[in-house]
Structure formats: C-alpha cells, structure tokens
Amino acid sequence: MKKIIITGGAGFIGSHVVRRFVTKYPQYQIYNLDALTYAGNLENLRDVENFPNYTFIKADITDADKMYEIISEIDPDGVIHLAAESHVDRSINDPLAFVKTNVIGTVNLLNACRDIWKGRYDETLFYHISTDEVYGTLGESGLFTETTPYDPNSPYSASKAASDHFVRAYGETYGMNYIITNCSNNYGPFQFPEKLIPLFINNIIANKPLPVYGDGLYTRDWLYVIDHAMAIDLVYHKGAKHETYNIGGFNEWKNIDLVRLLCRLMDKKLGRPEGTADKLITFVKDRPGHDRRYAIDATKINTELGWKPSVTFETGLSETIDWYLENTEWLKNVTSGAYQKYYEEMYKNR
Numbered sequence: 199m200k201k202i203i204i205t206g207g208a209g210f211i212g213s214h215v216v217r218r219f220v221t222k223y224p225q226y227q228i229y230n231l232d233a234l235t236y237a238g239n240l241e242n243l244r245d246v247e248n249f250p251n252y253t254f255i256k257a258d259i260t261d262a263d264k265m266y267e268i269i270s271e272i273d274p275d276g277v278i279h280l281a282a283e284s285h286v287d288r289s290i291n292d293p294l295a296f297v298k299t300n301v302i303g304t305v306n307l308l309n310a311c312r313d314i315w316k317g318r319y320d321e322t323l324f325y326h327i328s329t330d331e332v333y334g335t336l337g338e339s340g341l342f343t344e345t346t347p348y349d350p351n352s353p354y355s356a357s358k359a360a361s362d363h364f365v366r367a368y369g370e371t372y373g374m375n376y377i378i379t380n381c382s383n384n385y386g387p388f389q390f391p392e393k394l395i396p397l398f399i400n401n402i403i404a405n406k407p408l409p410v411y412g413d414g415l416y417t418r419d420w421l422y423v424i425d426h427a428m429a430i431d432l433v434y435h436k437g438a439k440h441e442t443y444n445i446g447g448f449n450e451w452k453n454i455d456l457v458r459l460l461c462r463l464m465d466k467k468l469g470r471p472e473g474t475a476d477k478l479i480t481f482v483k484d485r486p487g488h489d490r491r492y493a494i495d496a497t498k499i500n501t502e503l504g505w506k507p508s509v510t511f512e513t514g515l516s517e518t519i520d521w522y523l524e525n526t527e528w529l530k531n532v533t534s535g536a537y538q539k540y541y542e543e544m545y546k547n548r
C-alpha cells in the first residue's frame with residue numbers, strides 16, 4: 199500500500215486534494231498532516247473522515263523534531279506539501295509568521311525526507327505546491343511561463359519563492375526527487391472568507407461593504423479548486439521529476455469586473471432586485487506592493503500531461519455561490535470568534 203502525507207490537508211486547497219486522493223485511491227493510505235490554524239478546519243473533510251484509508255495527524259510543520267518523528271514513523275512514499283500561510287494582507291502585517299511556516303516549515307519537511315528517504319530517492323517524491331505570485335507582476339500583456347525569473351513583491355510571495363528555491367536546492371544538492379507546481383488564484387467551496395471571492399459572498403449575504411482595493415483594475419487568473427486538485431493528482435502520478443509546471447485557468451478577470459459579475463449572480467440567487475449588491479461596492483485604500491496582473495501560461499502541463507480546466511468560470515462561480523448559500527452554518531462558524539476582530543483590523547485604515 200502506498201503511503202502519502204498531505205500537509206495542510208484541512209485547508210482550502212488541501213481538503214480538495216485529500217478528498218480526491220482518499221476517494222479515488224482506496225489502495226493508498228492518506229495522512230493529512232495539519233496544524234489546524236485559523237484556516238484549517240476538519241469540517242472541510244467530514245465526508246471522508248471515516249474512510250479506512252484516511253488518517254488525520256494534528257502537527258505543525260514548524261516543529262522540526264515532530265516532523266522527523268512523524269515522517270520516520272510513517273515512512274511515506276510521497277509528500278504533497280500544501281501547508282502554508284497564504285493570505286497576502288496578513289503577510290504585510292506579520293511577515294515573520296510567513297517565514298516560519300512557509301520557509302522554515304518547508305525546510306523541516308525537506309530535512310526529514312532527505313534523511314529518512316536516503317538510499318531510495320528514486321522511489322519517493324516531494325511534491326511542493328506553490329503560487330504564480332513568485333513571478334511578481336505583469337504589465338498589460340504577457341504570461342508567466344516556467345522559465346519566468348522569480349521576482350516576488352509581497353512577504354507572502356517572497357516566502358513562497360524561498361520555499362520553492364529550497365525544494366529545488368534539495369533536489370540538486372542531495373538528489374531528492376521533487377516536483378513544484380505554481381498555480382494561479384483558486385476559488386471554490388471551503389475557501390476561508392478573507393480571500394476576495396468568499397469574503398465578498400459573505401459580505402453580500404450580510405449586506406456589508408465590498409472593499410475593492412485601489413482602482414479595482416488589478417487582474418487575476420482564476421481557477422476552480424477542483425480543477426487544481428485534478429492537476430495535482432495528474433502531476434503527482436505523471437509529472438517529470440525535477441520539473442516545474444504552471445497551472446492556470448486561462449481565465450483573466452479585472453477585479454472590478456469579477457466583483458460586478460458576482461454581485462449580479464448573488465442578487466439573482468438571493469432574489470434581491472438587480473443592482474442591490476452593486477451598491478455595496480466601496481473603493482478603499484490600495485494594498486501596499488499590490489501586483490497589477492497575474493496570468494499563467496499553462497501550455498506545458500497541457501501539452502505534456504494533457505491537463506486543462508474542466509469547468510467554465512461561469513459554472514464554477516455559480517456552483518461556488520450555491521455552496522456558500524447552502525453552507526451558511528460553515529460560514530457562520532468560520533467567521534465567528536477572532537474573525538470579526540481580524541476583519542475590523544484589516545480594514546480600519548482603508
């Protein structure tokens with residue numbers, strides 16, 4: 199039986215990856231290693247928690263000894279590493295938390311795998327999940343390819359860039375097998391309402407302002423999270439070792455256009471008169487160091503591995519809104535407690 203550790207499996211993208219592996223591969227034992235920080239939630243995995251091939255381990259990747267202990271005990275065939283601090287605004291307020299989890303946490307995992315897998319690097323794989331933000335920002339045209347130089351602008355993207363470099367360095371220095379994928383903005387069920395789409399869905403439901411940063415003309419390339427999980431599955435099984443793949447939706451939207459589409463769909467689904475949600479749009483002070491445009495060239499994963507997004511943005515977004523409207527309890531739980539304080543802190547100077 200193959201054993202795979204998935205770090206950050208209780209988070210947004212991680213939970214979709216865990217669900218896919220647990221349900222699709224009963225012959226694999228899947229270990230979800232997660233610290234359950236504010237963004238990790240076992241509610242995200244209720245439907246698979248009793249599967250015999252699923253095990254949850256509460257542990258923090260910043261704890262080097264614990265990582266060594268867990269990895270030597272399980273002796274996995276692969277690690278799919280998704281555990282990370284991921285919100286850019288939080289990284290601006292607390293960069294060190296991002297260095298600790300994203301850089302030191304990754305190196306702790308690499309150290310343990312390097313030692314425990316010694317002598318059988320060819321049979322094992324460290325698969326590191328990263329972001330397109332490591333490439334910095336684009337002008338009006340152009341796309342990020344796998345050979346675009348790294349040029350991170352936020353503490354978050356700098357910490358992810360550093361972690362990517364460490365993974366590659368461990369491959370080159372020690373000969374460990376690794377793959378890195380760099381993905382564009384994800385959206386879908388179970389995303390914590392600090393990121394644009396779930397935050398705005400939550401605020402529209404609650405009739406709260408929709409804080410659009412700066413002029414709202416920033417561009418992002420959006421991918422449905424389930425398509426990302428499918429890509430991760432494919433890369434884990436078919437990807438070439440010591441390679442990087444970019445994953446994206448070929449789906450660019452200016453923030454303000456996306457927000458207006460979201461408002462229209464939400465009004466319809468909530469049975470409110472057209473234009474109701476639009477009135478909540480509030481332009482606020484910009485995010486410092488705000489990257490103007492991200493866009494991924496996903497040709498390599500498409501031509502070499504045959505991956506492409508399976509749903510259109512209209513379908514994915516509509517399904518996402520429906521999910522949040524059907525899961526108001528989940529939304530209420532994750533936005534209770536410290537959330538309100540965080541939200542007020544985040545927007546008080548904007």
Ligand SMILES: Cc1cn([C@H]2C[C@H](O)[C@@H](COP(=O)(O)OP(=O)(O)O[C@H]3O[C@H](C)C(=O)[C@H](O)[C@H]3O)O2)c(=O)[nH]c1=O
Nearest residue numbers: 284285286329330382383392393394409410411416453
């Ligand atoms: C939360 C928020 C965001 N925005 C803007 C800022 C961005 O231009 C865009 C998306 O912001 P968000 O914070 O949702 O995502 P990014 O900063 O693009 O980064 C995201 O996508 C990459 C790939 C990752 O790797 C990050 O982990 C992930 O957080 O909307 C607003 O205008 N108002 C808001 O309240």
